[in-house]
Amino acid sequence: MKRLLILFFGLFLNFGAQAQGNLWTGVWSSDKGELSITQAGGYIYGVHDQWVFFGKVYPGGRRAAGTFVNSAQKSAGRFDIMINGDNLSFSGFLAPGEDFRVLTKDNAISWDGNKTQKELLTFSDKNGNSLVMSEQGMINGRQDNGRVFYGKAKTTQFDFLTADLELARLDPTGKRADPPVKGELILFSDPFNPANVKMAVTGVGSIARWQAAREAEAKRIEAQNKAEASKPMPKASSNMYRMKMTYNDVTLTKARVGRNQRGDLSISTLIQGPKPREEQISYVRDNRTRGKSNFVWFGWMGNNFGTTWPEGQKRNIGKFVIWNIPFSTAEIQSSTMKITTSMRFSWGPNLLAADMWGDRSNNLAEIIKFLSGQTQAGDYPNASGGRKRLPNSDETFWLETVGGKRYVRGEGEMYDDKDHVRFRYTYTLELID
Incomplete structure (x- = not known):
């Protein structure tokens, strides 16, 4: 899965360049595992090999606080981290529970990380949708309407990727403002034109309908080729x-x-x-x-x-x-x-x-x-x-x-x-x- 995900992004996606003044975007090593983070619209969106996190970036761009979600374990919590003076490391805290509170060493555990030179797996389209993905297939992104989506890759082939998702809206503190709803992600490209990448975040059942349409088109082309092959040259x-x-x-x-x-x-x-x-x-x-x-x-x-x-x-x-x-x-x-x-x-x-x-x-x-x-x-x-x-x-x-x-x-x-x-x-x- 790791190799396929890396190569899928290498084949068909646009790698997001780190913007000037954006300290958060990149791949980080941390004492809780590797993190991939991208910043968009005043929020950060990140993925771990088992969970995702999203939060508000405070004025000055050095502090970020919000929510982390482990869908598999049905658990969630809060984090509050800050870029250190070297601009290459962060320090802060995380704790269980989504309710906003000030995190300290007395009610939370420390969380520290360092920026690496690894390339970030990230993509944004012309409609304002964006996502970041870990090498293990965890996905976290933002729709053009401001709603976040997160989940794990389900199917990865050389020309498309699908994922099961949860979708939610964030309040100003980076907390999920409403209960998450189920959804699906379809990310696909024309193999002859790698720039023609499209992303759709849709309701449950869309992947099955899309794959059925692909199979029907493949059968139509196969039948057409057989008919052409029977004609004399x-x-x-x-x-x-x-x-x-x-x-x-x-x-x-x-x-x-x-x-x-x-x-x-x-x-x-x-x-x-x-x-x-x-x-x-x-x-x-x-x-x-x-x-x-x-x-x-x-x-x-x-x-x-x-x-x-x-x-x-x-x-x-x-x-x-x-x-x-x-x-x-x-x-x-x-x-x-x-x-x-x-x-x-x-x-x-x-x-x-x-x-x-x-x-x-x-x-x-x-x-x-x-x-x-x-x-x-x-x-x-x-x-x-x-x-x-x-x-x-x-x-x-x-x-x-x-x-x-x-x-x-x-x-x-x-x-x-x-x-x-x-x-x-x-x-x-x-x-x-």
Whole structure:
């Protein structure tokens, strides 16, 4: 659960940066366990590995007091803590019972903590909803209407998270002003667009209805793909190129620490150009799935976000896609169409760089010109290692003729902006009948 939660946030959520003057936001070690705290709207919201807490931040920003709740044990209490002069530690008290009272060493137990350098698991959306989550899955957040919600993660997959919640309103002292009511959290994203994250805090039963709708849509798409797969493929003609792209292999060339890296790799390709032309392209993937699309996603190379990649070990992929491109070379060239390889690698627990993308676009017209015999390898300038440069292309290629058939073999490299991790990948392009 811990690894999945970290990687879920690394894949799809926006990490909240600590605002200037906000002393509370961050991950703290304490004598009562690790704490993750975020500050919003004059209140702090925090999570422990077993309970949550929320409270008012007093003028000056150094003192916070409020309520902690352990839903599993059906218990609650009060806390009153203050940031020390070093701005990196706090001291204070906590005691059972939600009734407001001044806490001292005579009626409460001490509570001390120190800020760490760990990354905070936190998220806020454009509607004013926000949350913070612990590595164990405890969730605490605030709705745009000021109501707080808290609970524990229930289901975590690579594209969504659900949780059972309690919801309540706070009075000015940080105490729950009314009895909590039951609710549910759904947090999900489009896997092709990590910025498209949405959060919904809803009533009981919404998760079941949402999952049922997802399953129904998956069955509809499966039935549609089966129907498309039963149709005959169009034949290649002077105005129809059938281009096959095979992903050959991938190799980890650099790990962050040591000679191994844990994480999962995703691969996708698309043909980019004017939208009216894109809409006329269709594909068949691995001789199974067909569709009307310029975008093909091949899924994840990994298992539960924990695959180990040894440095230098080549891993065969062997997956392919065939595009039906109903345009002449001149039409492709005038439209400046490109074929783009996109790779994504996700890992944890280093959330500063838990997700990286690499996009490489290449000139589709020049690729097809060579594959169809309209140009020769000698028409292009040399690059290193016997490769050739194609105009307006990010990568370099081996342009080969074997047994009378032509191939464009590409090699690319993907790395994150901090150069923590690097991958090298190879693929082959060819025309087929």
